[in-house]
Amino acid sequence: MDTLKKMAMRTGIVLTGLCGVVLLGGGKVASGTLLIAMTFIMVLPVRRHKLPGWARAGLICAVFGAVIWNISTTELPDPSNRMVMACADESLNTYTPTGFKFLDQLNLIFSSFLAQAAPS
Numbered sequence: 001m002d003t004l005k006k007m008a009m010r011t012g013i014v015l016t017g018l019c020g021v022v023l024l025g026g027g028k029v030a031s032g033t034l035l036i037a038m039t040f041i042m043v044l045p046v047r048r049h050k051l052p053g054w055a056r057a058g059l060i061c062a063v064f065g066a067v068i069w070n071i072s073t074t075e076l077p078d079p080s081n082r083m084v085m086a087c088a089d090e091s092l093n094t095y096t097p098t099g100f101k102f103l104d105q106l107n108l109i110f111s112s113f114l115a116q117a118a119p120s
Contacts, residue, residue, distance in 0.1 A: 013042045023067070025116045026109035031070040038063045074105040 020035030038060060051059075076097070097104050 013039055016042065022110060022113045023071075025113035027112055028070060028074070028109060031067040034063050034067055071105055071109065072102060074108060076101070076104055076108060 016035055017039035020032045020039060022032075023029075023035060024032030026032075041056075042060070096107070098107065
């Protein structure tokens with residue numbers, strides 16, 4: 001059980017860092033920076049910190065709450081102007097609305113990341 005717990009914790013740390021990189025590439029600099037900083041904090045062993053475990057867990061929850069709030073402030077493009085905006089923004093070519101606002105915002109950020117990462 002201890003091995004499973006360590007593996008799950010390390011997987012969560014890696015996924016947090018990867019989400020931070022995607023947010024940085026997608027234009028959400030504050031959220032990406034917060035997640036990458038949180039990844040470094042999560043990697044440090046618990047025994048070396050003077051903070052109790054509940055304070056560390058509260059800090060992690062607060063950072064994730066701030067990141068979710070920052071993602072929710074992403075403005076979605078107007079569907080009626082999609083063809084006009086697609087000429088100016090390459091990331092809109094892969095963005096398709098689903099009807100769920102938060103999922104659409106995540107999809108737009110990820111599409112923007114893919115447009116930045118694609119070879120020219």
